[in-house]
Every structure is written in structure tokens, then in C-alpha cells.
Amino acid sequence: MSAAVEERAGPRARGRGVLSWFAGLLLAVVSVVMGCRATDSDGVTPVPQLLAFLPWLLVPTGVALGCTLLARWWAGLVWGVLVLGLLAWFIEPYGKVDEPRTPPLASFRVLTANVEFGQGTDAVAAVVRRENPDLVFIAECDRECAERLPTDGYPHRVAEVAAGSEGSVILSRFPLRAAEGVPGTLRMPGAVADVRGTDVRLQLAHPMPPLPDQVGLWRRELGALRDFAAGHDTTPLILAGDFNASQDHAAFRGILDTGLRDAARLTGEARTPTWPARTAPTLGAQIDHVLLSEDFSARRTRFLDLAGSDHRAVLADITLHESRRG
Numbered sequence: 001m002s003a004a005v006e007e008r009a010g011p012r013a014r015g016r017g018v019l020s021w022f023a024g025l026l027l028a029v030v031s032v033v034m035g036c037r038a039t040d041s042d043g044v045t046p047v048p049q050l051l052a053f054l055p056w057l058l059v060p061t062g063v064a065l066g067c068t069l070l071a072r073w074w075a076g077l078v079w080g081v082l083v084l085g086l087l088a089w090f091i092e093p094y095g096k097v098d099e100p101r102t103p104p105l106a107s108f109r110v111l112t113a114n115v116e117f118g119q120g121t122d123a124v125a126a127v128v129r130r131e132n133p134d135l136v137f138i139a140e141c142d143r144e145c146a147e148r149l150p151t152d153g154y155p156h157r158v159a160e161v162a163a164g165s166e167g168s169v170i171l172s173r174f175p176l177r178a179a180e181g182v183p184g185t186l187r188m189p190g191a192v193a194d195v196r197g198t199d200v201r202l203q204l205a206h207p208m209p210p211l212p213d214q215v216g217l218w219r220r221e222l223g224a225l226r227d228f229a230a231g232h233d234t235t236p237l238i239l240a241g242d243f244n245a246s247q248d249h250a251a252f253r254g255i256l257d258t259g260l261r262d263a264a265r266l267t268g269e270a271r272t273p274t275w276p277a278r279t280a281p282t283l284g285a286q287i288d289h290v291l292l293s294e295d296f297s298a299r300r301t302r303f304l305d306l307a308g309s310d311h312r313a314v315l316a317d318i319t320l321h322e323s324r325r326g
Helices: 002-038 047-051 054-071 074-091 121-131 143-148 215-231 250-256
Strands: 104-114 135-139 156-160 168-172 176-179 190-195 198-205 237-242 288-292 296-304 313-321
Touching: 002 047, 002 054, 002 074, 047 054, 054 074, 104 121, 104 190, 104 237, 104 288, 121 143, 121 313, 135 198, 135 237, 156 176, 156 190, 168 190, 168 198, 176 198, 198 215, 215 237, 215 250, 288 296, 288 313
Parallel strands: 104 135, 198 237
Antiparallel strands: 104 313, 135 168, 156 168, 176 190, 190 198, 237 288, 296 313
16 A cells, blocks of 8 residues: 555655746746846846846746646745735836926927837838827937838937938937937937027937846946936937837836936836837836926826837827926
8 A cells, every 4th residue: 555655646746846946946037037036137148138027927936836736845835925026016017107287387298209210211111100109219220210200290310320220310399409329339319409598408318228248338328328317407308219228127126216207107017018019018027218307297108109119109288387496
């Protein structure tokens, strides 16, 4: 009898061992990512890439918890519950949501879009004609893209045209004057808009993505945007574009910590994905943003599909208020 029991127990014990090993592997990977998030670090590859999809780490964590229960691995169960608690904590949207209480000066609409090597030019042109944004920030706009963008209603523009993904354009209904942009591998032009008598500093953002062998470059270029925002004067500021980073990246949170607000966060859309819109429209990350200085409030943010691009455009309805800083 005892031999038969041992014979049945052997496969069962091995099965539990396999489940425990698999659960431990999943929890170890998620724990490394959560450790970097908790210590305000983006780590090294593959951590920055995984951080972009932090909410979806609930899936492997849930699988791991199920495996620990089946394996009766109680220490692993406690481990998994702790990881789950950390995930729930950090999934909460990041950033300030206070808005100005001073009187409004002007309400207008801002669009930012990445047209992916110019392939989404026709789609973004159609969006511009349909939605009539007052300011348009377009990344990855090559020479042909720049020539095909609408001119009717947009007499003012700042363009740094280049091949492939390097070019960028700002379109405006408001008068513009030149301003120095932020240096980067990809072009990030700047301008000052005259919004009904008030100067508003515009800056397009498009740092390099965190490719496995270029995480350092990605971090430096996001750092340059942070330094720009931190060193900016009291002029109202709109910093918009494809940041190649989400709120779960320390390098992006550093930009928010300079005092900027994310329009999507202000309107309750902080977790709506913008990329990769073509392959995983509901499982992606929000890496395209409209960031605002404390002079602005936001009423609505929408996310629009662009045929030909793997990004969704961000369309924000915002209001400029009287400055409380004199």
C-alpha cells in the first residue's frame, strides 16, 4: 500500500515542483521591474521596455498566484500577494491634477501625432481638417509630409524637416516667432505663440526610443527635456509630442516633477494607450502626451487612430488662464 501511495505521490510532487518553479520565475521577473519602479529607476534592458507596459504585469502575477495555490507553495503565495499590492499601488495615475483658479483667457485645441516615417500624413491631415486644432505637433514628418500638411487656416509653422523619423513640424493658427528647440538625435523644434496677446512657449518632444542598446541615449534625451522644463521661465508652456516614455518611467516622471501637468491625467485618461496602435491597440502604453504648465486647465482629451501610423493622436481641449505668478 505505501509503495502505491509513493508511486502516486511522485508525479504529483514533481508537478507541484514544476508549478512552483514557473511561479517563482514569473514573480522574479515582475519583482525586478517593481523594484526599479519602487526605487525610481528605469534600470537596464529589458526593464525600461517592460515598465512601459506595467499595468499588464498583472497578467503574469495572476498566473503566478494561481500556480502557487495549485502547488501549495505558501511562501510563494505571500510573495505574489506582495507583488500584486505593489502593482496596484503603482498603477494609480501619477502627476498633479490641480488646475488654476484664475480667470480664463483663451480656450483652444492642441493635437500631437507621430506619423511614423510620414506614412500617417494623409490620416493626420484629415484629422486636422475635421477637428480644427489650433496647435499641431507632428513628429516623424519628412519633407514630403511637411509639403502635404494643410496650409488653409494654418498660416504659421515651424519645421525642422529631415529624412525618415527625424523631421518634426509645428502648425499654428496663432502667430509664431522662433525659439530655440531642445537638441536631440531627432528634431525637437520650439516656438513662441501669440495666443490672443499672451506669449505661450511651444516645444515639440521626440526623444529616441529605449532600444535595447540605446537606453542611455533615451535617458539623456529625456533628461534634456526635463532640464528644459525645469529651466523654463514663467511663460506658459506646452510641451507635446511622442516622449517614447510612459508615466511608469522615472525619466518621464522627472519631467512631470518640474511642475507640468499631463492633459490626459487632468481629464481622467492617464492610462489610455497610444502605442502600438496597429498591433495591440488595447494592450499598449501611453507614450504620446500633451504636457501643460500650471497656467492651463484641460476639459477633454481624445485619442484618435491614424491609418498608416502605429501611434494614436492625442487631441486635448485646454484653457489658458491668467497667470498667478505675475
